[in-house]
Amino acid sequence: MSKLEEKKAVIILSGGLDSTTCMGFAKEAGYALYPITFDYGQRHRIELTNARKVAEFYGVAQRYKEVKLGFLREFGGSALTDDAIDVPKVADEADVQESEIPVTYVPGRNLMFLSIATSYAEAVGAEAIYIGVNALDYSGYPDCRPEFIAKVQEVMTLATRVGVEGKPITIQTPLLDLTKADIVREGTRMGVPYELTTSCYNGEAEACGECDSCRLRLKGFAEAGRVDPISYKA
Template sequence: MTVNASQKKAVVILSGGLDSTTCMGIARDKGYELYPITFDYGQRHKIELENAGLVADYYGVKDRHKVIALGFLKEFGGSALTDETIDVPDTSQAGTAAQYGESEIPVTYVPGRNLLFLSIATSYAESIGAEAIYIGVNALDYSGYPDCRPEFIRKVEEVMAFATRVGVEGGPIRIETPLSEWTKAEIIRQGTVLRVPYQLTTSCYNGQAEACGVCDSCRLRLKGFAEAGVPDPIAYRT
């Protein structure tokens, strides 16, 4: 694809999931030239890397899609998503992690993940002259992760302004979190209006061809589609 030097650019942290793909649609709707970046950190649900590629292709930016290897996160472990000895919880009986209590952080939290992702995305954004980074963090329908909170995003943005040349010269890179205050249903409704390809996404933490339907991420997704009144276009085992 030919790059228009005059068009504003945005790096989109693209996991291949529902939220990050909605961010792609929103950034495109805002007129940004899209530069998706995906991270292979040894996650159990490695299938999402394939979905991210399909989404990039859908938006016509497959040639710009970067996949960055961060395998050391699997070596570190400490999360059900990177350590095969820790089971992904079945929340079909207990409800979603958001209902467990404000102080409880689920075992699917990956230590330092979004901090690393944003640091690398900042480097990429500065090198290509992008003015914004889009990330699909959410402070309402989320699983209790500390690195999805608005306070975290603000602190990282402050550091970026000090740590980059463009920040020091008065043109800091922004972190855009358009989904931060939306429920999952609101995200899906907006994405549907923007023709976001949800059929190409995955949300399952177990990483199977058919989503499990019982992990926290699947249940949040299913609840969102039900409340939005929109059929979920992917297949579920349960």
């Protein structure tokens, strides 16, 4: 297949475990990778550095896009964008309440990410967008549910030229029905560079190991029988 004929996918890449695993799935599916990440003033800005490293690992640094959405910090309303709201500590993974929307939810984030990724995908001729949403270990985020993805897919088809012409961009959610342990197993099988990722909401050089994102990540590695390659505070 020539460069002009190669199939392309945009990957919403945060530099975390899930989105980096999506890079692995997209590569395995034979797509040319077009990673996009978002600087929205998040507390855990270290993920921006990690996303660039992941793009470099996959040899697509020249296609890597970083979009600035600093107004989300101005809006606030989340522990990830408002320093006045603390990131909750969780005693263990059993205390992660998936029936409640946590304070780490960022209003409208995935809706905005998918909208911008759609614009990027249509501009570069990509046929798919990969996003690492998960319906099992999803920590209660409403914009990680299958119903949300299905509705956004409908809107994308209606709102884009390629959709109207009968060749809609599809949202790919390979992690949707996987546990964190399943994700780790699949990523390990594909050689995903988890040592370049972070999942911690506090954004320090060493992961805290106490926020719900860290707890779910550690649970995933433990249940997969793997050792998490990143550093945690003692």
